[in-house]
Amino acid sequence: MSLPTTPKGWAIRLTQILSAVQGTHGLPRFPIDVATLAQDFSRQVFPNAPITMVRGLNLSRGVDGMLTPHPHGSGEWGIIFNETIRSPGRRNFTLAHELGHYLLHRRNNPNGLTCTNRNMADWDEGRNRIEAEANTFASYLLMPLDDFRAQIKDRTVDIDVMTALADRYAVSLTAAILKWLTITDKRAMVVVGKDGFIDWAWSSEPLIRTGIYYAARQSVIELPPASLAAQEVDGETGRHGHLHPVGVWLGSEPVREMTVFSPTNEMTISLLLYPDRAPSRSELAELEEEPTPDTFDKFMDCKAVR
Ligand SMILES: [Zn+2]
Incomplete structure (x- = not known):
């Protein structure tokens, strides 16, 4: 063979x-x-x-x-x-x-x-x-694909589901989340923070296709001050998560953030869930006070360089 x-x-x-x-x-x-x-x-x-x-x-x-x-x-x-x-x-x-x-x-x-x-x-x-x-x-x-898919079938993915998967396969929480992000049709991202800054982040393909991702390690980016990760909320609040209004995380949509903190609090893992459907070009234009024809392009450019 x-x-x-x-x-x-x-x-x-x-x-x-x-x-x-x-x-x-x-x-x-x-x-x-x-x-x-x-x-x-x-x-x-x-x-x-x-x-x-x-x-x-x-x-x-x-x-x-x-x-x-x-x-x-x-x-x-x-x-x-x-x-x-x-x-x-x-x-x-x-x-x-x-x-x-x-x-x-x-x-x-x-x-x-x-x-x-x-x-x-x-x-x-x-x-x-x-x-x-x-x-x-x-x-x-x-984490073989068939078993992983069977485990998450019909379940709403959150930090608790991901923690259970990490336990099942004896992998880290980030490894389980990254696995999910590579196969999901959801718009989602993991952001790992260290000492108040974004250490690295990874978006699912459907989220990247709608222009929302952090470019690879080109610059130092602070964790958004209003994020759970930056606020160092208690563990229970972090796991339960929070639906942030537009403007806290990347993009022009509300974002659900769930966060876990490492025991010494120097590292954070945030799972960001975006709405399934990205806003259309016209919806994005309506979000702007003075819509211009190139609003969407600016939006895309802005995301690309951040
Ligand atoms: Zn190696």
């Missing part, structure tokens, strides 16, 4: 193998034990280059994980995660991300790869192809 060559192809192949094994032994399908999978699978399929070590180490701050060849040139590989990271979800995602590098990129990177916290949020293949590929692989391995 030929081997896959794409991130999704690899994830689907491993999912098929896991489903067969788990079905035979009556084991629960989730969460996926990446450490065992990586070692068992690599030994069988790549006996000359097996993964023989998966462990935590006290890596430098900002480094989440590494794929590393055996120092004695035996052909063996190791996957290392930063043991100072407490979140089991982040650890699990990192292991899957490194397994993705092993399957897809080890031949072109014989000295291995070191991956930062930032790389785990790199989903733009145009900007950083191999990191985006490793993330896509991890996402599809840990």
Whole structure:
């Protein structure tokens, strides 16, 4: 059987193998034990280059994980995660991300790869192809599409649903939200804030198509002062969310924001839900006091450069 060559192809192949094994032994399908999978699978399929070590180490701050060849040139590989990271979800995602590098990129990177916290949020293949590929692989391995779709079917997505999914798959909340954003037909965005500023943000395709997104890391943008994230509301209020009037977040529509705060409050994760239907050109014009023919174009330009 030929081997896959794409991130999704690899994830689907491993999912098929896991489903067969788990079905035979009556084991629960989730969460996926990446450490065992990586070692068992690599030994069988790549006996000359097996993964023989998966462990935590006290890596430098900002480094989440590494794929590393055996120092004695035996052909063996190791996957290392930063043991100072407490979140089991982040650890699990990192292991899957490194397994993705092993399957897809080890031949072109014989000295291995070191991956930062930032790389785990790199989903733009145009900007950083191999990191985006490793993330896509991890996402599809840990959260197979059929199961993910079944879990959210007929449910109104909110932070609680996303938290339940993060628990089911043992991934971080942001990984679960990003997965949803890549498959949903809703207009939605995740905004991760750090120290009062937007660290990064990601819009669903339907939201991007209506011109609402933060351009990639070109400038420093403060969290909107009226947002839940900036106001540091209590946890219950943040999870429950708030429907903001026009003008708090990007766009010319009211936006529902739900926010969770990291325990030390230095990081915020906001899920923004926009109305299903974007305002039409004429509706947007009516929102302006003195509509001009190019109102919509200005609006689009403004979003593009922010
Ligand atoms: Zn990486």
